[in-house]
Amino acid sequence: MPGMAVQGYLVLSVVLFVIGLAGVLVRRSPLVMLMSIELMWGAAGLLFLTFARLWAGMEGHIFSFLIIVVGAAEAAIGLALIVLIFRTRDAADVDDVRALRG
Amino acid sequence: MPDISDLMQIAPLVALAAVALLVIVVDLMVPARMARGTILVTAAGGLLVVGWYLLDLWSQVVPLPEFAARALAPFGGALALDGLSFAASALILAAAFFAVLLSTTEQARDMSGYVSLMLLAALGMMVLAGTSDLMVMFVALEVLSLSLYVLVAFRRGDAKAREGAFKYFLLGSVAAGLLLYGFALLYGVTGATKLAGIAAFARQGTIGPLYHAGFALVVIGFGFKLALAPFHTWAPDAYQGAPAPVTAFMAIGTKAAAFVALARFVWAAVPSDPVLAAAYLTPIGVLAGVSMLVGSLGALFQTNLKRLLAYSGVAHAGYLFLPLMSLTPEAFGQSLFYLFAYLCMAGGAFAVLVARSVEAGGDAGAAADAAELSGWRGLYQRRPGLALATALFFLAMAGMPPTAGFTGKLFLITGGIEARAWWLLAAMVASTGISAYVYLRVAGSVFRSPEAEAAAVAEMGPVPGAHLSGSHPAGAVGIVAGTAPSPLAWERVAVGAVLLLAVAGILLLGLFPNLLLPGLQGLLPVR
């Protein structure tokens, strides 16, 4: 694997990460926000595996495995919360959820 | 390769996990009528056992005078059981113990999940404070975060609880993503996931922009959990939505664990080059200073006590960083001492909140009302002991001598002077000035009463309980003893115990800081 390729992977990961982040900031659907967060985590996973390849070490693999495990658990909790909050509303729009402020 | 002796070294952690599971089993086996009590007693007893385990391990393996230099490193160095982690673990266990005692007033019936999650969160915090491996840090952080997301939303049918949990969850996941990305970048540059490897790189390697970015992202990720401004926005909303015991636990435990983890990380990852080290510490100082100001300003006009304490927690998180600016081993002791003081002050304040909501009826609506400061007026006329305790907690937060808040602040300032962090000290002065006003407003409001109310009380003669608490030197006893027996009697005992412990802690740490301080200095093994 040529050295330039590593940089390519890194750029891809950064762009994916920032896309996910922008999704959190601009979208109002809680589901899409959650999916955007998954994008960010996925980008981090790509980064870990790229670096694991770079160093030929297994730590990156374990780390990205953890990302999948934790991501699944996190998605379960997050989806449960979303269902609790938005099941009774007409529109699933996070801007409506603002009883707490100040 | 791990072996069985590793397991012995993490006995407290294993025991805590076992108690968390046991609680659920108990719920399944005990008749529903007795379930709540059994669960809470199991959890409180379990925490005491774990604490005993911890102290036993601490004293056997690392005798006090020399523990600065020694540390256990089971699992190939994944855990770093040094003085820092033992002290933080003791703090976290105490916070969990407080929270469990305060939880006796929660009226919901499915307590097993709640208590189990609380214990698991404590486990996550202890691991987070005691690890030197990025992987373990990440998973431990998630264990505590996921538990807390659920605990915040625990109150069934309370829309605000759900909302707070959702906001905490969403922002927390984003912050976890940032932290993860930072870990990935550091791994990429250094090839290590252990802090030792990162520290070696920080001393010898060529430090490039990717390392800088990774460091920044990790600081931000932990800063979020610490509620440093501008990453604090979740805190007031989540604190307000959560049941008061959970808020107390979050405020104290998470802060301690995340601070220790961040301090450990900074201790390892800041480059040895002094110019670069200063450049690394500057933004951390800026975050701390901004937190102090934002925290005290945000609390200025709050009428909801939970939000007020959330903002005050933001400011306190900033104070913790004053000694850290010098990055000497003593600095960690000074910050940890303040965390212990904060345990007593915030724990006590939340206990008062719980006591108020019990007084008001104990359901969710009453709890929400109890957090509103307007209802605190005239508390002195009804419950003098509780009012005096309240005043003590908030005056301690304001740094009034001779309380723990004062000694803690004095040590922090000494550390800040040692570090020559003048502008951060200036920020602290401004923040202290603003927040003195805030805390005094709370402490004063319990003594203020409309004239009519005072006159009415005078006509009725001594209110029930007033004479009892008046005759006890420690006013907090009156909360326990001075109220008529009611179905909530033993809940009152539990809350009163927390109040007494907090009062005792504030006074003891204020008058005799040497009980704790020498044990907290030089906590880190040599880098």
Place this chain on the structure above:
Amino acid sequence: MENGYWVLALIPGLPLVGAAANAAFRRRWGKPALAGTASAMVAMAFVATLASLVRYLGLESHDALSLTLWSWGVPGVGLGLLGDAVSLWFALVVTGVGLLIHIYAAAYMSDDPDYGRFFAELNYFIFAMSLLVLADGFLGMLVGWANVGLASYLLIGFWNERPAAAAASRKAFWVNTVGEVGLILAMAILWNQFGSLRFADVLPQAGLAQPEILNWVALLLLVGAVAKSAQLPLHVWLPDAMQGPTPVSALIHAATMVTAGVYLAVRAFPIFEAAPWGLTAVAAVGAASALFGAIVAVGQNDIKRVLAFSTMSQVGYMILGAGVGAYSAALFHFMTHAFFKAALFLGAGIVIHHFHGEQDIRRMGGLGKQLPFAYWTFLLGTLALIGLPPLSGFFSKDEIVVELLVTGHTGLWAVAVAAAALTAFYMTRLFCLVFTGDAPAKPGAKHRGQKGTTGHAAGGHDSGHGVPALESVPVLILTVLSVGAGVLWIPGITAVPEHFLGRVIEQYAGAGHAAAMDTGLAKTVTVAALMGVALLAMALAVRLYGPARQGAGPQPRWQSVLTNGLYLDDLYRAVIVRPLLASAAYVGGVIDPHVVDGAVNGVARLAGTLAVGVRRLQAGYVRRYALILMGGTALIVLYFVML
């Protein structure tokens, strides 16, 4: 050093017990029991102070009494009590004057429903104040310092159902906190430099630290002193603090607490002397406050506010004295001032009760015929404050002003003399407006309808019934002391304060201050100047406000033509009175409320605006929270990448 002298612990300890007892039994004990307990505790503390004094006088000259209460386990840090000349001097006044004011308050507050709370707080104050002056290190002093602030907060806001009182108490606490933070910072630096916070460790080696460090320490200590002693520019809380009950004003805001800054300046004088700018800063602050307070007092119309600004001015004299090395004189003035200012305040309380809560001196008058007791005591207090011989104020103020000239501070001397002239003017004006002339048409026209001040209107003493003995005896004792305390320091004959306090001060002082002028000459010049300006100012004030005044309006021209013929009055008016009143109106009406107080309020308003901003960001939108988070992240990452 005689350690373990346990009687010292009684001085703060007994009032603390009294406070606890009053708080605990405030509903079940009768009023005599409450007031009796509180007063008895202070009385015993006073006796304990006297006992300590006797014991101290029996020691060798550089010895002191001490008592270690507890230690933090860190060497040099702990809480102990120290009984040396300076601390016992203060303790004597705190417990002595405190006792008299307790007795006075027993009668004065007799109609207040919160009687027990009042005495609990008053006793608590005595505890905190005696701890402040008796502590053997900066740490204990700070403990007392902060508790004094809290007690003051509680007492100013005693009638906390009044918004003005609540606001005033918060302001006082806020300003005090500023000073406290200054003290804490100074302590942290001292700890960092000397590894100890005990006076006995720090003060002897104060000169060994780096000068710029010492400058910082001195500045921060001065911030603490200025805040507590209501000196420029942190005096803003003192006039507002007059919202508290009058005994509180007498005890805390005239006799004892406001002199804590003087105590600090004298106690820590080796630090101030070793710091290059230390003494200069102290003297400048003192002189400025002495003059400023006097100017503002000229234009005030509330009887308690006049006295409040007068306090600021007189404490300025003490600070000024400490700033030029005249420590004994400063402490002597502290003592005499405690006597006559307490007498004046207590007298003012009688006056206010007489007028049913009225505090505006323009609506008073003619009290001399109705209340001869108040007339004579107030007159003697006024004359003592003005500094006429042979009253005590003459000797103490004179000592300070002479010392200014002796040490060559001619400019400061002129300021002090000018302030003395103003003092004579505003005090005479106050006295004339209240006690001479005709009684107002409708006494007590202005009912406030609140408890406390008007409590006596219902069934209390009326104008015909004179003054209750519990009120008159303390005032009488204080008046006698204000008249006679001067014998302690009659130049050339007695110099008790100098010898007594010198035991401590000479311990650290260097070779003494170079005398710029012969003492005898300085004394002559100063006495002549002080007496001259004081008499002139008094004459002027009597002329303007005395019995011959006609209403509040300007004097008609024909009268002055008749009485003078030479238009001397017009000359006075044009040259002295108009500029004086105009400047008083300007300083008191514009600079003080708008510039100095305005700056304090402005800071508060700025904080309020920022707080609203912080809360506006917290608008509940989770996406906005995420944006704040990400904005911060982007900036920090950008900073790091740019490294």
Place this chain on the structure above:
Amino acid sequence: MSWVVLIAALVALVAAMAVVRARIPVHSVLALVLNLVCLAVLFIVLDAEFMGLMQVIVYAGAVMVLFLFVVSLLGARKEAIEREMSLLAGQEGMGVVAAGVLLVALLMAVLRQPLPAPAQVYPGFGAVRAFGAALFYDHVLVLQLAALLLMVAVVGVVVLIARRDQGR
């Protein structure tokens, strides 16, 4: 090999954009699945074959099914589940700016960082045997913690959703 990488990377990017831009949540889910599958391809190219498989099976498979369930639960009433108008003025613009600044910063960091040449990997690197050895020998503590984390998730969802109150 490199064209596979290029295509997978491009598709992953396009899919990510689609996740964020799609008006209908189901489309977002499908785009996210596509993105994750493309990432899995890249993982395999990076000698992480086990992780590639895990990605497809666990993430793109199981977790995304969970998302689909919730989408159908919430979105059954309407197609687009967000309101048309945003309540927050300037949020989108400022969000894009913040993301842009972070993008520039991170790209600068990535492009200015000198990186060593990739090391030689041993045969079997990234395969299930090597992975298992690493997980069970070197990182067993993390594995235990991950197990606890899953328990937290289970207990948490039960606490949040289950209606035990009504049962009693």
